[in-house]
Each structure stands twice: as C-alpha cells, then as structure tokens.
Amino acid sequence: MLKKIFLPAAALTVLLITGCEILQEAMKPKEQTSYVLSLHQIIQYPRSKELEKKITSFDGREYWINTNQFFHSRNIEKVELIQSKERKGFYDLSLKLDHNGILKWIQLSMHFRGEKLALLIDGNFYKLYVPDQLANEEDEWVLLKGPVYKVTAKGLQKFAHKNYLFF
Secondary structure (H helix, E strand, O other): OHHHHHHHHHHHHHHHHHHHHHHHHHHOOOOOOOOOEEEEEEEOOOOOOOOEEEEEOOOOOEEEEEOOOOEEHHHEEEEEEEEOOOOOOEEEEEEEEOHHHHHHHHHHHHHOOOOOEEEEEOOEEEEEEOOOOOOOOOOOEEEEEEEEEHHHHHHHHHHHHHHHHHO
C-alpha cells in the first residue's frame, strides 16, 4: 500500500519542482535589443504581401521594401562616430564588421551598385542609403555616410556590441 502512494507522490513532486524552474525561467525578463540597423531593398512594383511591406518615411513618403534584410546589426561588432563635415551635430558611422558581415557587404555593394536601399533603425525607416564598395576583402571597417543625428548615432554606438552578441 505504501509503495502505491509513495511512488506517484515522488513522481508528482519531481514534476512540480522541475515545472517551477521552467516557469521561473520563462518569467525572467528577456534581453532587449535597441538601435538595430538593417538595410533593405526598395521594391518598385510590389507583388508579394508576405515578402514585401510598405513603410513610411519621416516626411510622409511611402516605400515598399523587401522584408528580408540584406545587412543587419548581427554583423556589426563596433560602431565609431565620425563628425559629419556637412552638418554640425550629425555623424557618419564607421562600422566594424565580422567576417560574414564583410562578405555580405561585398555582395550587397556589388548587387545593388548605385541603387538606393532603405536604412531602417529598429524597424523604422531612417533614410535612403547607397552602399559604398570595400577596397578589398581584408577591410573590416565600412563607412556609412550620414548624416545621422547625434542621439541616434550614439545609440547605435552604445548598443552595437550588445546587439552583435544578442544576435
């Protein structure tokens, strides 16, 4: 009789204890990403609702973009700020890329040579951007010409490594 009660009770106790640990893990606040940068192709003639979406710029213009980004913060190890020569209080960004980021940037700059891409920060349209080509495959740094406003630039700099580690 004791075995019939003890065995199910022990199994139930183990189940409840492990269930509490899983619940505690699920209740922990997840790390949040901020200032996530991505580059997307602009679509002239939208045809697919699943792969394309409409975004609105700050000045009210609407663009259709490919939802699959061609470049993302997951490949940016570090961001350095360079004071913009054209506008005071604005910056150009020097991006240090990992190896995959270098390869993606080479492919991106060749495939979209001279074309404008949508630069998004945290999923919001920031500006149109034409990517520069790398001089060679050993270059780790890419210049992303601004102007990027001071607060946004410093946020990108601050969260670049955290986002890199997160992704």
